[in-house]
Amino acid sequence: MSDATKRDVVMPPASTVGVLGWIRKNLFPSWYSGVVTVILGYFIISNFIPMINWALFKADFIGESSADCSGEGACWVFIGTRFDFFIYGFYPEAEFWRINTLYVIFALLIVPQFFNAVSTRIKMVLGVLGVTVFPVLAFILIRGSETFGLEIIETNRWGGLTLTLILAYVGIVAAIPIGVLLALGRRSDMPLVRALSVVFIEFWRGVPLITILFMASVMLPLFLPEGVSFDRLLRALIGITLFQSAYMAEVIRGGLQAIPKGQYEAAEAMGLGYWRSMGLIILPQALKIVIPGIVNTLISLFKDTTLVLIIGLFDLLNAVQTTIIDPAWRNVAIEGYVFAAFLFWIFCFGMSRYSQQLERKLHRGHKR
Amino acid sequence: MNQDVENGRRTGQVASMAAQGESMIKVEGMHKWYDTFHVLKGLDLDVSRGERIVICGPSGSGKSTFIRCINRLEEHQKGRIVVDGVELTNDLRNIELIRREVGMVFQHFNLFPHLTVLENCCLAPIWVRKTPRREAEEQAMKYLERVKIPEQARKYPGQLSGGQQQRVAIARSLCMNPKIMLFDEPTSALDPEMIKEVLDVMVELAQSGMTMICVTHEMGFAKTVADRVIFMDQGEIVEQGPPTEFFSNPREPRTQQFLQQILHH
Secondary structure, rough: OHHHHHHHOOOHHHOOOOHHHHHHHHHHOOOOHHHHHHHHHHHHHHHHHHHHHHHHHEEEEOOHHHHOOOOOOHHHEEEEEEHHHHOOOHHHHHHHHHHHHHHHHHHHHHHHHOOOOOOHHHHHHHHHHHHOOOOOOHHHHHHHHOOOOOOOHHHHHHHHHHHHHHHHHHHHHHHHHHHHHHHHHHHOOOOHHHHHHHHHHHHHHHHHHHHHHHHHHHHHHHOOOOOOOOOHHHHHHHHHHHOOOOOOHHHHHOOOOOOOOHHHHHHOOOOHHHHHHHHHHHHHHHHHHHOOHHHHHHHHHHHHHHHHHHHHEHHHHHHHHHOOOOOOOOOHHHHHHHHHHHHHHHHHHHHHHHHHHHHHHHHHOOOO | HHHHHHHOOOOOHHHHOOOOEEEEEEEEEEEEEEEEEEEEEEEEEEEOOOOOOEEEOOOOHHHHHHHHHHHHOOOOOOOEEEOOOOOOOOOOHHHHHHHHHHHHHOOOOOOOOOOOHHHHHHHHHHHOOOOHHHHHHHHHHHHHOOOOHHHHHOOOHOOOOHHHHHHHHHHHOOOOOOOOEEOOOOOOOOOOOHHHHHHHHHHHHHOOOOEEEEEOHHHHHHHOOOEEEEEOOEEEEEEEEHHHHHHHHOOOOHHHHHHHHHHHO
């Protein structure tokens, strides 16, 4: 019996398994696929090697000034010397610890979300802290507070990556709930609520973000009474949030429309009432469906924060842009942009990974 | 004679007999329109506590719309509906009061796919009746045992067969301890081999004295448990009576025609 079982185990031909098998199956299954493989391979290698050489092997990492760069590869010395400015903007050096503390707390809140070993309950607690306590703490620490003996640092000294993250974080945390309310409003039975939501969404969605930022920074003060001033950063924040919440609303509305009518009816028939039906039954399903759309919007929001440079806020990109024109450094534009692009990419890629993980986790068998 | 048959079916139902005559649902001259289309044309119905009613009729006759008016999933425009002493009006409080006491089972089950079977069953007791979680779970397990699927409690609806899902849906409604159960074609979306398991649960429920209104084409079920069979066509109640009479001796030509079509195919 056991002999027969052994005999039944027939191995596949050697040419179809292992590394050779894989190469043959995936890279050279036919002559034209082989040609494509060779051409693409040539392009990748011929571009990739010089890129790596430029960025790593021929690059200069250590030094103080332009003179320390050979000019053959990337001059990362430039990034190193201006690093503080890229991260903190004009924030006073003596107070960097306040921002650093926040980065550490931020990391403690975010990093566990990426690990399956962490229980859902802990993730939820961290998430709730992240949208409630953390923003308040961040505001007190960054801006300063006399009650806590922290020097007040005005918003025009905030900048760099820190400012980019502030813009993005406030935008994300505020745009989702406003978007949910607008989406529900647009599907409401009450004509007035529906009309207001439609007007709001179509107005903000129909205007370019640059226009909104311009209006907020140039036009708005003209309409305000004499002597009333309104923080420039706050105006930008409100503009970005309202703009993105209009987009968010439409993404979420797509999810709400995908939920079968029977779900609404079953929830109603139980006597759950409107808000509990939405909160317990409809939104959890609708938001899950539109995770890719939500994250898409959030990623574009994150990158759109760079537009604040036109109203003179020093976000990461603007900080890079103002330093690369420094005559003391020759041709460091590429290094500056690559650095900025790399930081943006890290955060956007992180959001993307997180959303994919969330989708897998929330998958509940086949849907009815 | 009919009374005897009815009594016979109700053996062991002394309590429900005693409550006979107490009106649970009272519908008077109820009309409904979809825009200008007249769907329900002056319906009258009186349902006593413990009474089991089967509504049948051709598709488009308004049967589903009718029972969906009883828990206000559809709004009626004329006439009165009184459920357990509370009149259905635009008053949201009354609507929610009635919905607590009226369970509904749908053709397509409508379980919540993002929640486990147990969570589906506990949701309304916890959020509407404010039952403590532990108590709600114990009760849910009791009802899941009653519909014979306690072992599926931790699964998601998507992992169950149609028949199992419908039994969960029945248990979910029962968890609210409703006074009335509405069934809207509960077996129409099921594969033939699963119909029986759902009907068995419904028969058991009927025998326990629950006030039930079922829209169904299962005439066997109507014969076994119904106190009254109602035949609807084109938004009107054409004929009603105890099943023995209804099936053996229908008076109206439309009823006769309908019965011929569904009983002899």
